[in-house]
Amino acid sequence: MDKFATPALPDVYRLVDGYSVEMTGKDVPGLLEAREAIPAGTRVNVTFLGNEDLDMRVTAAKAVNDAGFVPVPHISARRLKSQSQLEEFLDRLQQVGASEKVFVVGGDPTTPEGPYDSAYAVIQSGVLQQYGVKEVSIAGYPEGHPDISKDALWDHLGKKCASLREQDLDAVILTQFAFDTAPVISWISAVRELGIDAPIRVGTPGPAGVKRLLGFARRFGIGANAMIVKKYGFSLTNLMGTAGPDRFITDLAELVTETEDAGTVQLHFYTFGGMRATAEWVQKYLARVEA
Template identity: 70%
Template sequence: MTGKDIPGLLEAKDAIPAGSKVNVTFLGNEDLAMRIAASKAVIEAGFVPVPHISARRLSSEAQLEEYLGALQEIGASGHVFAVGGDPAIPEGPYEDSLAVIRSGVLQKYGVREVSIAGYPEGHPDIPGDVLWKALEDKSKALSEQGLDATILTQFAFDTTPVVEWIREVRTRGIDTPIRVGTPGPAGIKRLLSFARRFGVGANTMIVKKYGFSLTNLMGTAGPERFVSELGDLLAEDAGSGPVSLHFYTFGGLKATADWARAFSADTAL
């Protein structure tokens, strides 16, 4: 959710299992008050906030400490998601999320678990070898500092690169739990727009496999095929380690929560 999504959270709260993690974004057009208000709303709704820390958007260490201090005051600093962020040029001292992790500031404010980014289909602006080194370095740094870690991936439409990437993560000796980014149900045009923005593969073969109809862009699509196939493939792979889902709520919090609840009920039958 973003800082503007509090009404959507309240609308969806009865459909979301108590204790679920809800990520709170760090957008350039939102301020500290909005981020803190959103994290507080997550707690009051019975969930666990995971506020984002966008490293390159931080202008100073003082700004990071102010943010973490405000989160700690409301009991929302235990879990964070450290990511590099969009600006090509850092606005302050942190070139990437690894710099934030290595700063030692997180522990001062009660951070216990740090989510870090994973890119099964690569990143449009970062070479693959750089991504792998960053993942290894961040995993090592978190382990050395005694912080728990979770890898949270960019969303995907195709299970093949996701499963291959998970195997490579484990081959490299990283046993961190992985949460696979999964688009919640949304309009097809909206999903494809986000895919283009984030460099996610969305060619004709993949969108057909996912369930899109390119002849009806006004329709909607959900992740039924993706989630079912991913579950089947991982069940066949004893070495995949702990893997769960992270939903990107492009179509709204309630639509995603309703879908997940219905899908869980159907698959339990």
């Protein structure tokens, strides 16, 4: 398929319309810079990184809310040192109107820093809804996880969805980014075959430098061999260049449309190249589709 070919307009809009983006706790200036380019009401995920503190995360979530977007703060289970730390974070989020939607993930530390060894443990704690949480996003890994077996990933995905359903909490599945649509669409089909009907947000990098993209791919165990990256739309021989997800989104839109019972599938942009660059890229991509 040609890099600039696009599928039928409804196919693209179903995938791209209502996209979500991600920012770090310290990137409030980037959010404000990109504000005019991001549609009002867009979901903005706020990370929970080891080099960020409580005030930084809450300030960022408040900035998202104040800017007219929907904050989705991250909760990194293995970074939580105690239940009281989780409660303090949720309480602070609730005070700034940013606790209704959260993303609960296991997190990077191999050894938990407190009582929660997984996202499932946080969900099972019963603490979330005490602070107004109504929707919980959980992680999906179409290409697997470098440190977790596929069996364990599927087991936890099913248990998390079941627990959220039992607690009357809405679920959203947010995937790690990928360069290849084939494992993504296969994974979506497998999720639906398990009877999980939660909306799926497929992670994809916004436009960024090739070297930067490959660095993140290695960090998260994402396949990045020559055949796959060529299919995505860039070359390993041009590491100084930049790449956008044009071809990935075009192909994925067609595959989702062709897949029976794919359910609700939308995009989540990892803004490795900056929030404004990502938002403006989306505007140009949709304009090209409409032309």
